[in-house]
Amino acid sequence: MVSARRISRYVGIGLGILLLGIVAFTTWYTVDESEQAVIATFGAVDEGVAEPGLHFKLPWPIQKVQKLSKETFSLQFGYKEKDGEIKEFPKDTKMITGDENIVLADMVVQWKITNPEKYLYNSEEPKKILYNATSASLRSIIGSSKIDDALTSGKAEIEGQVRDLLSDLVDSYDIGVSILSVKLQDVELPNEEVRKAFTNVTDARETMNTKINEANKYRNKRTKEAEGEKDAIISTAQGDKAARIESARGDVAIFNSLYNEYKNAPDITKQRLILETIDQVLPNAQIYIMKDDGNTMKYLPIQPAQKQKETQAVPPVQKEGSGQNE
Structure with missing residues (x-):
């Protein structure tokens, strides 16, 4: 028979081996890069560990490690x-x-x-x-x-x-x-009925907003066109104003020039103005230079003489293939 002493010795050896195993396997731990750990001593938290790698601690049940993920x-x-x-x-x-x-x-x-x-x-x-x-x-x-x-x-x-x-x-x-x-x-x-009704309301609202945007776009277009027409009318009016002012200044200069000539030679200037006015009013009128010495009126027929001279100046027309004048 096995003695009690030997049995107690075997039990002690087994307990020692178990204790050594617990110490060997619970005094170290590793923390992955995606993990974080908490060390608790007799249930009280000592520190948190976030550094990845191998770490050491007191054996269980003195210290305990709990790991948590860092993921989202x-x-x-x-x-x-x-x-x-x-x-x-x-x-x-x-x-x-x-x-x-x-x-x-x-x-x-x-x-x-x-x-x-x-x-x-x-x-x-x-x-x-x-x-x-x-x-x-x-x-x-x-x-x-x-x-x-x-x-x-x-x-x-x-x-x-x-x-x-x-x-x-x-x-x-x-x-x-x-x-x-x-x-x-x-x-x-x-439910489906409520969703359908709300969809109809939403579509109507979108249609309304679309029409409003189109109306605003048309209004802006017409406003720009009206502003462009206004600017064109103003520009034309300003140009006409400047032209009228320059024309008036030209008329004043002509009047002043005529006035100066009139002061120097009033009779000649008056006769010249009359002739120029007649030429403007009656551009096709025939002009005769006459001298009245009494009962008989003599005139110098300039117009017929000028026409006769122009007629004689026209060269004769030659027939094709002939050397003689027509």
Whole structure:
């Protein structure tokens, strides 16, 4: 039989080996580049470790290491996507807008762990707290927004307001996470009839805006044309004004010149003006130079003599192929 002493010795050796194994395997740990770690001594956090590589600590159960990821997590609010299948939670997404309309809104929140100690020990379920804070933030912002903004062009502004409010809530809860971004996925009306009616209203509004833009474009075009015509009329009037002024100055200069000549030789100037006026009024009148010595009036027929001279000056026309004049 094996003695009790030998048994106790084997038990002691086994316990020693087990203790050495625990010490050997629990006094070191590695941290990957995508990880961060927290060291707790008898349950109290000593420090956080973010440097990748091999690290040493006191053996278990004196010190314990908990590792967390540095990656960016996605919180899917109102739905869950798994293996290509989407499961919706309409109770979470149904909410009332500021103008008392019902919409279904779901979103994705990008977040990461920035303080591992607070994430592990400040709350029991930090993910659930984050989900509830997301619901409260989204409902608060949607509840103060109009349905048109939630369904159309106001989504970006709503996302920014939700992000700011959610960040403030998370900071106040102090759960060691930070919000990176929020993105509205789908904002829909509760049923097909309501969606169709809203679509008709939206189409009518778009048509109205299109007509207004076309009218403004036509108004601007006509305004530019009218301004161009106005500028052309003003320019023509200014040119006519300048021409009239220069013409008046020319007339004044001519009058002054005639006046000076009249002062030097009034009779000659008067006779010349009369003749020039007759020539302007009666351009085809025949002019005779006459001298009256009494009962018999004699005149010098200049016009017939001039015509006869012009007739004699015309050369004779020759026939083709003949050397004689016609």
